[in-house]
Amino acid sequence: MEALLRWEHPSLGNVSPAEFIPIAEETGQIGEIGEWMLRNACKQAEIWHENGLPPLIISVNVSVKQFQHGDFYQTVKGILQETRLNPNYLELEITESIMQNIGESITVLKKLKELGVKTSIDDFGTGYSSLYMLKELPIDTIKIDKSFIDNIIDKKDQYMIKTIIELGMNLNLYVVAEDIETEEQLSLLKEYNCQFGQGYIFSQPLNEVEFENLLCSNN
16 A cells, blocks of 8 residues: 545645645755655554454655755654564655765665565656666665656557566566556556556545545455
């Protein structure tokens, strides 16, 4: 399960993260927002665990500016202690732009791994990754960017998807296809041996009550 941040403004209506996240980064508020997001996601996951629901891993997106902040590791560790969530049930999603400061990024990733927290590279295939650096990163998962899935009927995109899946498997990484919406996309990804998928074909985004009902119905 992936925790998604949504803003329902009383007068503006639904404000897209594509609009407010860049502003939060520019104004320096992303740290507080990200910390609030992480704390509430961990708290909710632990509540579900305590209520006897399946102990699923909860995945939380992390801004590059948030990740590169000097006290990020201590923030994560403190929130896990505060919410009592087992670190093994938390996954942090980061983007390929951490490659811009690879030395510090590897240090933080290693400390998170030692803590028991899982990490994934989000939107893989569209950013700064190099194959050499990918093998150096202590990560657990790569998530195939939606642009490849959207154009999966294109032969070139199919070759790219198959290559990413094979690369991930050869590096002992989990591979997740994002934003699957059609049966055709799902069928092709299964054919390519993609391990995991997420998208509207499985479920629309749900609030915590709706998601709990979904978990109960599948339990």
